[in-house]
Amino acid sequence: MSTSTTTPVTGPSSARPGASARRSGRLPSTLALSLARTRTETIGFFRERDAVIFIFAYPVIMLAIFATVFGQGGATVGPEPGVPFAQYFLPGMVATGVLLSSFQNLAISIAVERDEGGLKRLRGTPMPPAAYFLGKVGLVLAVSLVQVALLLVVAAGMFGIDLPSDPGRWWTFAWVFTLGTAAGAICGVAFSSLPRSGRSASAVVTPVVIVLQFVSGVFFAYGDLPTWMQQVASVFPLKWMAQGMRSVFLPEEAVVMEPAGSWEHAGIAAVLTAYLVVGLVVGIRTFRWRRRDDG
Template identity: 50%
Template sequence: MTAARTATRTVPATRPAPPSAAAIGLARIGLELRLFARDPGQVVFSFAYPVIMLAIFGSVFGDEVVLPGIGFREYFLAGIAATGVMLTSFQAVGTAVAEERERGDLARLQTLGTPALSYAIGKAGQVVVTTAVQLALLLTVAATAFDVALPTDPGRWVTFAWVVLLGILAGTVLGLAVATVIGSARSAGTGIPAFAVVLQFISGVFFIGSDLPDWMDRVAAAFPLKWLVQGMRSVFLPDSAAVAEQAGSWEHGRTALVLAAWVIIGTVVCARTFRWRRAA
């Protein structure tokens, strides 16, 4: 009798292990891209703004020579490419996270057990994809419509890749961090774009680096955009143009160090301050 009971006893099924934070994050990249595509305003702004800026400034100042052998369009391309990275990462992420927190989207994700790391991976992945499309469109327009010569040296494109990647990571984690500090969606929607515009002017997007006052350059050096712009110039301009920078060189080592430092700082701030819900 006992043997029969033992033989018919059902062995409980083993529960599958829950997906890892990385797996959830990869799945969220696709979701974030779909949400991005469903917002026509954001799509148009992300992809059209750099092209429109290049078209306006390139048409108005296109005949001006900025440095010997370098026209305004060539010089400005680096700055507007760097600005595009900042807009799709820092500005877009900061405002989006503040809005999602205020709508209660983040609270629902927390209820579902979504790890904060997965949420951050989703945002970063979406920024990588949209930035790649944005830059590809910008460079294509620059080369075909404005006759800007793009680099042919593979080493320059390697520099382009690590500058863009570090810029994306720094901008994304700082966007996540500032959304928590600012709090409300209204404040984020006005404060973050205003701060971004100021950064563009003091970081040399519209001016030659050596023309900026020393105090302005020191302030800009504390933020990632100045180094993102300088790294982009080292890609698109000849080495002789480095003399126009404040330091008289491209400072690749310092550029990598500052951008990486901001990635670390932003990550630490996010880990300590990120909230799923608005503070009471």
């Protein structure tokens, strides 16, 4: 009598991340769920073609308009020899692009998801809430990176703007971009609870973004703004993001155009970190998974 031994075959399904966890009855880790949620959010975002076109095209179009209108005849910003208008406006467009893809995008989209019942359904699943929020942050980072890369390619290719070659400047770009994106995303999550419905979200969020752009040195040279407007702008993160980006893309001598006479990197880091922390606290205390009329 012979005995045969069968060796189990390991197929692709058992090699998938989280497969062993599912067989043992355990949920995948929060990190694995966050990465999966980031992928889902990113796919969903790129299916919304109108939002994609607006978020990606807006900074590029605004840079083209302002550089063309104000840069005629080789006009410059600041004391002689000055900075070409296209180069001066680039940092503001990078900063406002981050604001659009983080704060505005999340504040509106989450309000819509809540209004349509999507958040309520998600809350009823075993997925930890942290995975949902980390997925949103992952989406914002991915979208912002693509957006900024596109803007820099257009700036260098169409307007001849010389991008920095100093690694130190790119390090400054990295931490300002990361802090600004994270703070904008967290504040967008917190602000999403303010609109009463998804239909009113754009009407509530968009004017805030527009006003911040006008007072924060995005559309005008910040040093030329009235003092009271500068003081108002200094309360909000967009002014500090734009200033941090100016320290990256403008020549060092352009620092004389800053009201403080310096780039204030420590102040930039402090304000963006403060908004990240405060937004997190406010978001935890006020975030709603259901509509106001749904209990």
